Amino acid sequence: MNSKYFLFLIITVIAGNLNITAQTREFRPGEVWRDTHGDTINAHGGGILYINNNYYWFGEKRNRHGSEGVNVYSSKDLYNWKYEGVALGQSEDTLSDIRKGCVMERPKVIYNKLTKKYVMWFHLELKGKGYSAARAAVAVSDKITGPYQFISSFRPNGNMSRDMTLFADDDGAAYQVYSSRENYDLRITKLTDDYLAATSKDTMLFSKHREAPALFKYQNKYYLITSGCTGWAPNKADLHVATSLLGPWQPVDGNPMEGPDADSTFGSQSAYIQPVAGKKGNFIFIADKWNPKDLRDSRYVWLPVQLKNNELKIEWLRSWSLDFWDTNK
Numbered sequence: 001m002n003s004k005y006f007l008f009l010i011i012t013v014i015a016g017n018l019n020i021t022a023q024t025r026e027f028r029p030g031e032v033w034r035d036t037h038g039d040t041i042n043a044h045g046g047g048i049l050y051i052n053n054n055y056y057w058f059g060e061k062r063n064r065h066g067s068e069g070v071n072v073y074s075s076k077d078l079y080n081w082k083y084e085g086v087a088l089g090q091s092e093d094t095l096s097d098i099r100k101g102c103v104m105e106r107p108k109v110i111y112n113k114l115t116k117k118y119v120m121w122f123h124l125e126l127k128g129k130g131y132s133a134a135r136a137a138v139a140v141s142d143k144i145t146g147p148y149q150f151i152s153s154f155r156p157n158g159n160m161s162r163d164m165t166l167f168a169d170d171d172g173a174a175y176q177v178y179s180s181r182e183n184y185d186l187r188i189t190k191l192t193d194d195y196l197a198a199t200s201k202d203t204m205l206f207s208k209h210r211e212a213p214a215l216f217k218y219q220n221k222y223y224l225i226t227s228g229c230t231g232w233a234p235n236k237a238d239l240h241v242a243t244s245l246l247g248p249w250q251p252v253d254g255n256p257m258e259g260p261d262a263d264s265t266f267g268s269q270s271a272y273i274q275p276v277a278g279k280k281g282n283f284i285f286i287a288d289k290w291n292p293k294d295l296r297d298s299r300y301v302w303l304p305v306q307l308k309n310n311e312l313k314i315e316w317l318r319s320w321s322l323d324f325w326d327t328n329k
């Protein structure tokens, strides 16, 4: 063996043992995405919270077909993610709503300034009951990465609650947007001041059999992307806009997605829309490319939201980076 090859071999073995992953500077939608330890990121149907100069990505921890709780990752640059562990696991207590075998989906975390607590909401299905429980669930922590303490699960104002997201508005009020009445209705409920429960301010956004709500606000306008309801199979996205969260919500004609496979949202389903910190008008569309044969192996589709003259489009890109908006004005 020549000495150069020997050196290469030694370095490869050391890097492998240390689990060093090269830093990345681009997003590659739909491709395997590894954390800084070299493991595939396991954070599906998730959401991101930016706080103290760090992004925290919360998502479903999946095994092949089931659910194992909520994972959390941290990042300073949105490209490279460090695994911070399980923020909320499933309980060994057979009387707990979140006992092993339950289904925990679409977790979102927001920070409550009044209580100084991090509050997580997610969609909960009780063990062995399929998707019939249709509950929202709440957990809380003093530390962003957890461990979160499970508080309760319920149907907001008695309404079924499946796919959901949270939205904290500029005035500190927070809302849960949720698919209700067997997913036929998309509803919104204002949260209590401590964010731990739903208030009776609860209204229907529209009744169009939509799920997977992803929401953002820009220049006093709210943008809401949803998917149709076809299980794990991808379908066409839809855009609604409003000047008030409680509505009325106006449908926007056409497909907000552009490019090959736009009609299947590029084979994915909306999960969240994340503002880029310090960059007004730069938002990232975050979606899941589900693999129902092995949910853990589902991929992520992150794409830049393009806003021009009040119009929104999301174009397919094989790879891109955060200077996208500067170079595509």
Ligand code: DGJ
Pocket (backbone or CB within 6 Å): 045, 105, 106, 163, 211, 212, 230, 231, 232, 269
């Ligand atoms: C579609 C939802 O958006 C997902 O979160 C998940 O609940 C699947 N349905 C289950 O089929």
